[in-house]
Amino acid sequence: MSNPLLEVCHASRTFSTGVGPFSRDVFTAVDDVSLRLEPGRTLGVVGESGSGKSTLLRMILRLIRPTSGEILFEGRDIWTLSGRELLAVRRRMQAIFQDPASSFNPRQSIGAILAAPLEVHRVGTRAERARTVVETLELVGLSPSYVSRRPHQLSGGQRQRVAIARAIILRPSLIVADEPTSALDVSVQAQILALLQKTNRDLGLACVFVSHNLGVIRVIADDVAVMRRGKIVEAGTVEQVFEKPQDDYTRALIDAVPDPSRRRSAVLSSQPVAQE
């Protein structure tokens, strides 16, 4: 087995729910979770609301400190890092969020939004940065003319393309995506999933992909972890978990998804593929 890129070791996080600083009432959002992710693989995390998947994600991004346990990125506990070392880790770990409208500064142009990570990490000269921005836009299927547009002039799908561009522009090794297609229509969702698969493959990125949509996880992920009440109740490859779920909750979750494929016919397999 190769070295994991990301390793979560017995991570827990509790939040105080009581009133006042001395209250002992706590809610355990993430409860002794361990997982590992190898370079280039995509891990899907599924769970219903309140299962702790977003808290887990924020701990991985070093936004919420675990109450106990460790988050190791390339073998080092990210919570022990600071200064230059931390900056280097941040550069290699990027995020995509659910709502692309609220994750951009509405007053900035797309060009400025995409150049910002390069500036923060002092990559290249001004001219080189401008070139990287245009190249990255092309990678996500947007023309260079988008550089001067602003977020509100873009559709939801286009905004999510910009979010992907911003995440990959520093050539990270890990992308953390929190419900990146939940706000999109199905036809656009399929476009964005295809784009993510392509960039992950071409750039060799590992990805933690959080979603409540099991169908989406089945398409995008290699491995899957099912969360419930802060714990991982089942983990394995997508094939194992979806074909032969071992846990009752996983099975209930899979059975609850209304599924058009049960009725889908062979007619569809014969369609010519439209060119974009």
Next chain:
Amino acid sequence: MSRSPYGTADPTLEIRDLSISFPTPRGAARVVDHVSLSIRPGEIVGVIGESGSGKTLTALAVLGMLPRGARIDSGRILLGGDSLLDKTERERRAIRGDRVAYIPQDALRSLNPTLRVGPQVGEPLTLHRSTSWAVAKRKAVELLAAVHLRDPARRAEEYPHQFSGGMQQRAMIAMGLCLEPQLLIADEPTTALDVTVQAQVLRLVREIRTEHRTAILFITHDLGVVADLCDRVYVMYSGAVVEEGPVDRIFERPSHPYTRGLLRATPAMHGPKEALIPIPGQVPLATERPKGCRFIDRCAFAIESCQRPPPWVEVEPDHKALCVRTDETGAAA
């Protein structure tokens, strides 16, 4: 084969040739374009489409709740034979909540946060039947029990924020059922819910149909929900219905290229794991639709004659598509 056992009854709702537009600086935007649909008693009819397809506005027109500025350009809406568009606002208000109930997507925003749930659920009785509050409250508890809330008497005394999302949606359904409407319009009622909770709400909708023979118009963007719940379906794209038919037939033989595209873009839970095939491009703006077929720019089947408005083609009994290429789309097996 249709699953509806009520195939020959007169329709509860009939929409004929409905067109709605909004004025914009670039001319009128036709957001609902010659839409016709019908629902018979006890039938669950799905309207599926993506954002901007006009599905919600069609429903709001039935309710008489179109947003300010919307103009009805043509068409008729018949509820049990009564022409709704010819009625006064006062008459429509009497129909709303009584003969037609509406279940919105966001239940929490639709409930009054300052009132206990019980009185809200029973309120339609006091408004439409002049029932006393005491009786309405008793009825509300019965209704909450009917939508399978545990301990309904205690729940009726609680406030909406004390309910979970699924419970709030069930309270909305209870309120909708209060006066036993002929027609229930549900606009994406399960979109905000977790899948296991969604499954419970869908079961409840099926129960309502069986017990009350209510005609149900179910708006959704989720093909899975349509497959699970509906008897017939109308597929809407960019303001128009582009395919209609029994659910089994639409899934067996999707005939409009857009319907096929939607099916292939939806992640499947069973069968071989296939890559999703996106529909290229995006929905045209209502002011910038192509002259002929509105799907032409995104269609893999498009040919010369698609530059002209497409005809309705009957693919098989009760199953029609607005496309000249149905020989290709439906027949290829």
